Amino acid sequence: MENYLSTEFARSGPLLLAEALNKGRYKTAQRVFELMTPEQVVDEVKNSGLRGRGGAWFPTGIKWSFMPKPPLKGPSYLVINADEGEPGTFKDRAIMEKDPHLLLEGILIGSFAIRAETAFLYIRGEYLTAHDALATAIAELEQAGFLGDAVFGTKHRLRIVLHRGAGAYICGEETALLNSLEGRRGEPRPKPPFPAVYGAFGRPTSVNNVETLANVPAIVEHGAAWFKSVGTAQAPGHLLFGISGAVERPGCYELPLGTTARELVEKHAGGVKGGKKMRAFIPGGASTGFLPPEKLDVAMDPESLKKEGTMLGTGGIIVIPEEISVVDAARVFSRFFRHETCGQCSPCREGSAWSDQVIARFQRGEGQREDFTLLEEIMRGSKQRTICVFPEAFAGPLGSAIKHFRGEFESAMTTQQAPHA
């Protein structure tokens, strides 16, 4: 299968509409609006097995099938999650800066599938260059009649509202994002009700990630069977793997799900920078935690990583070189999560601050034997009765660091308390 997500990534600026049309873009969207029914689109996406690329890997077609069907009692909305903030993740940015029309064609088809006449594109505030590329691309579509009151000259209406966030990692969580879109503090909402019932502005809403939607035009164009011909049985298709940290050729690599971490790091990213040894790698963004280099042969798909006790997350691989200790790297994350908790639930607020203090203690070489039990208690305690799964995100690096690199923490204890021989 040829690449279908990253064809424009080598460009210096965004692909504009005229050129996009020359490449056959929007033919699929036009066919959808002119000839298909929403059910047919949802079925094709359902059959393709496409799962959400925002990190939770929920099947997209099934999510769409939860949306209301006629007779509709009011508007439904599509909300695009472009809040990309998980450390080690930069794929959505690449799509939006280089190929905004790929995302926009996905938005057109997705909106049609869930019968939404308004799509809110929530983009993180710092992504100003991507924002500008999208604003231009949306204006091009309005001019061309691909948006507005008669999309492609049909009776369908659609408008896209581009909305900038303002700096808060937690707004990537879908219900926090909805609050933020509504002009509120970006605090996650208790679920249920789920967004498909009570979402943006109290209306049924589907929240989908940028890369998820970027997969949709190709799926509808080539069909579910085509899509399922690559990737794994449970997670078909390509993924944009971000590879960063200490590698020779960091970047975004489009490859089938299930490609091994070794192939990604060694073959595509050119191995550890400067020919050094690897101390650890992170498979899919900060919250997926650390794995030792012996695990490099793991297949990068949700099921295989689950077997290793972690997650695929966003597929953003981060390579930690030999000269950096996992204790120090874990501190970068504990400080990050402490900073980013929204603070609504005390186990999460206290737990993220407390665990950061404990890791800082180890970092100063003042760790104590009881600190291991303490960290485990914090992780257990903070997962209880919280509104969202943020505590699992901060427990990822913490738990895996202690599990796979306990020795490093033991040598970072006060000398009086060093492990007995």
Add this chain to the structure above:
Amino acid sequence: MSGSGQAKAEGLPQALVQALPEALAAELRALPLRYPQRRGALLPILHRLQEWRGHLDPADMRLAGEIVGISAAEVFSVLSFYTMYRQRPVGRFPIGVCRNISCWVNGSDKLVETVKQELGIAPGEITADGLFSLQEVECLGSCGTAPCLEVESRYFENLTPDKVRALLARLRAGASDPAAAIRSAQNEA
């Protein structure tokens, strides 16, 4: 969309509106129309006001609140949640160096050190001439082009201490028009 919300926007407090350029005031008044509920326009309004003033002060909070139909106190509660909104002035070129994992692995601490040496400011500080301020920020989604920093959400990537020194010099030279200076520094980078 409630009729009373509409009336409120048209009856913006004159004193506040007069301080704004007419085009900006008109733009702010129109923003709520894009949302099913006026309040949806709050974040965009705050962004535009901050771009204009450089930070947000109580008058901006009152104005934003008037436009979307909530109190200034509620506006404050919202904006204080987000790191991009500033409640006090920063430098004309606010520099945000990413301190997260991929940048740190690639030497982001050296970038912070370089800024400190060149400008004599630590994170959280502003230079005496008001030109620069420094801040450490979390992952900017530039991990594949690390280390990086941002100035008013414009990115400078694959940095080295030398490139940071060159960037600071270019910005300083263009200080009379910060937005243009940032753009041209980006083009040269």
